[in-house]
């Protein structure tokens with residue numbers, strides 16, 4: 001393999017730039033040319049493809065977002081769209097593709113591989129919801145952004161004796177809520193992986209208030225439902241002063257943490273090794289701090305699981 005391509009797709013995440021940098025530098029280290037495909041699968045179909053040099057990825061390791069930009073494309077879900085993409089890759093003489101993104105992007109990579117074009121997936125999403133890897137690129141930065149917000153909200157919650165409901169991202173996964181809630185000392189964490197018992201939540205709040213607690217923090221994963229609705233229910237049932245904060249897209253941005261930069265560098269470089277070894281349809285990941293790879297189809301057929309012992313611990317520590 002003498003020419004490979006790299007693209008970022010779907011929801012962006014901090015550390016994607018560090019992953020692109022690793023792909024480019026590792027490939028050039030092995031005398032392989034690298035082409036950047038701009039705007040994900042949209043740019044793949046329309047030929048927004050440029051050769052990247054060592055210097056193209058200078059000064060990006062610390063930047064959030066993705067300098068190749070990202071996109072969502074309905075057209076690429078069709079066979080015609082995928083054929084257009086392969087035509088462009090062939091036109092540029094590209095023989096393998098690294099796709100950095102979430103599970104939707106992996107489905108695109110799976111399709112290209114089925115049509116005979118070798119792809120490798122790199123997990124780039126803040127949600128930590130990709131089966132087969134302990135962590136995804138961007139998750140650590142996102143939970144650090146959330147913890148910064150929780151700490152700040154806690155200051156004002158205490159001053160004003162308020163109950164705060166903080167809604168965080170994660171799509172169908174509760175990882176962001178669980179990790180940031182545990183680290184932020186939340187009284188209650190609501191995640192889609194555990195049954196939500198509002199009577200229990202309200203009982204805890206009332207007991208805490210009766211004991212003289214000046215504030216309560218409840219972290220809600222977006223997969224559970226709307227933080228605003230949960231706030232209304234709590235206000236009605238307790239009459240406590242309640243405020244809701246929906247953190248939103250600040251969780252997607254910012255300079256990646258050390259953990260995310262290191263993870264992105266390791267996974268990006270490993271994806272190139274796999275392509276150069278002639279592997280295809282694989283996704284890279286990290287398990288117990290060791291690099292692993294597995295079939296994209298296998299990963300897509302499994303469900304991401306979350307460590308429920310951490311959830312139990314958070315309940316025990318917030319009695």
Ligand code: ADP
Pocket residue numbers: 009010011041071072073074075076077078101102103104105106107108109111125
């Ligand atoms: P993420 O990769 O973050 O999960 P999306 O689910 O939006 O983000 O997927 C990103 C893109 O991947 C989609 O816009 C689409 O172009 C492509 N994609 C998703 N599902 C498929 C599919 N079944 N077949 C081909 N391409 C897909």
